[in-house]
Amino acid sequence: MEENLVEKLIxxxxxxxxxxYKTAQRYAYQVLQEDEEIANNLAxxxxxxxxxxxxxxxxxxxxxxxxxxxxxxxxxxxxxxxKEPKDVNCIEKVxxxxxxxxxxxxxxxxxxxxxxxxxRIKELLQRVATxxxxxxxxxxxxxxxxxxxxxxxxKLLKPLxxxxxxxxxxxxxxxxxxxxxxxxxxxxxxxxxxx
Amino acid sequence: MEENLVEKLIxxxxxxxxxxYKTAQRYAYQVLQEDEEIANNLAxxxxxxxxxxxxxxxxxxxxxxxxxxxxxxxxxxxxxxxKEPKDVNCIEKVxxxxxxxxxxxxxxxxxxxxxxxxxRIKELLQRVATxxxxxxxxxxxxxxxxxxxxxxxxKLLKPLxxxxxxxxxxxxxxxxxxxxxxxxxxxxxxxxxxx
Numbered sequence: 001m002e003e004n005l006v007e008k009l010i011x012x013x014x015x016x017x018x019x020x021y022k023t024a025q026r027y028a029y030q031v032l033q034e035d036e037e038i039a040n041n042l043a044x045x046x047x048x049x050x051x052x053x054x055x056x057x058x059x060x061x062x063x064x065x066x067x068x069x070x071x072x073x074x075x076x077x078x079x080x081x082x083k084e085p086k087d088v089n090c091i092e093k094v095x096x097x098x099x100x101x102x103x104x105x106x107x108x109x110x111x112x113x114x115x116x117x118x119x120r121i122k123e124l125l126q127r128v129a130t131x132x133x134x135x136x137x138x139x140x141x142x143x144x145x146x147x148x149x150x151x152x153x154x155k156l157l158k159p160l161x162x163x164x165x166x167x168x169x170x171x172x173x174x175x176x177x178x179x180x181x182x183x184x185x186x187x188x189x190x191x192x193x194x195x
Numbered sequence: 196m197e198e199n200l201v202e203k204l205i206x207x208x209x210x211x212x213x214x215x216y217k218t219a220q221r222y223a224y225q226v227l228q229e230d231e232e233i234a235n236n237l238a239x240x241x242x243x244x245x246x247x248x249x250x251x252x253x254x255x256x257x258x259x260x261x262x263x264x265x266x267x268x269x270x271x272x273x274x275x276x277x278k279e280p281k282d283v284n285c286i287e288k289v290x291x292x293x294x295x296x297x298x299x300x301x302x303x304x305x306x307x308x309x310x311x312x313x314x315r316i317k318e319l320l321q322r323v324a325t326x327x328x329x330x331x332x333x334x335x336x337x338x339x340x341x342x343x344x345x346x347x348x349x350k351l352l353k354p355l356x357x358x359x360x361x362x363x364x365x366x367x368x369x370x371x372x373x374x375x376x377x378x379x380x381x382x383x384x385x386x387x388x389x390x
């Protein structure tokens with residue numbers, strides 16, 4: 001009987017991505033053994049976040065209001081299109097770069113039955129059609145789905161006369177040539193620049 | 196403003212052991228993006244488990260009742276002493292071995308200001324004094340604190356005329372001699388057995 005409740009807690013943690021039985025067990029025993037504060041705070045914050053956080057009507061990022069803080073305060077003419085809300089975080093960490101965002105909430109992926117209508121491409125077209133923007137940077141991941149989505153968006157937007165760009169591909173800072181894969185190297189060579 | 200709630204959720208997950216910012220961020224975004232069911236279930240189970248699970252009066256393991264299922268149903272004369280509730284799980288997985296448990300909830304560790312009175316040694320003495328048991332297996336971890344705790348318990352219990360044993364140490368099944376450390380190897384040699 002009593003094992004079930006511990007097992008149920010372990011099972012609940014196993015629903016988190018990348019959490020197997022051993023990790024879930026560690027979390028569960030920690031929640032049971034440590035300060036009640038930690039457990040209650042975690043539970044309350046999950047519920048609070050789920051209830052209060054919605055999707056910004058403008059960019060699709062998470063927000064506690066109808067329009068998020070970034071859309072409300074920034075007047076950049078550059079829209080950066082990303083796959084997921086967490087990607088906004090990544091780009092926000094880049095200093096000296098000012099843009100607004102558009103979160104697609106996914107990429108085109110026929111294998112997962114995700115077509116252009118299942119992600120927020122229509123909303124992007126509407127935003128671009130307002131004429132407020134001069135450039136769209138498609139910052140989806142450089143994988144098959146991300147590339148396909150970028151091509152699709154570029155094909156739709158170019159006729160509207162807006163500049164559509166993609167993040168440069170090449171070798172990472174601090175990495176070694178030895179460990180770069182062939183496709184990355186070939187793109188880095190293609191996009192080589194004069195010193 | 197709205198960033199704070201996402202950050203707060205990330206912070207709540209970071210309280211779990213071994214969870215850094217990136218992992219906490221993954222959990223947080225998953226909780227926000229996936230089925231509300233998963234999030235609510237996790238939060239509710241944490242609260243339910245914290246409220247309902249208590250410590251068994253007899254053995255100290257987690258239980259939803261005053262006396263846990265194992266103490267209620269088993270009549271073994273062997274007490275297996277372990278450091279933490281999760282260790283009960285580990286030993287329960289061993290087939291063909293029947294014992295009851297005693298969870299210490301810690302080990303003697305002067306560096307952490309944990310003395311014999313801070314763990315459930317007194318309760319162990321009381322149980323042994325009932326005369327219901329014939330053997331105490333001290334299954335604390337084979338580290339400094341675990342060994343010290345085992346020595347301390349053995350010193351207390353032996354005058355009571357009860358058999359006190361410790362788990363054998365040696366090389367693990369499937370491991371290679373090459374990778375065994377010297378202390379383990381030396382104990383394996385000491386405890387060698389005739390074929």
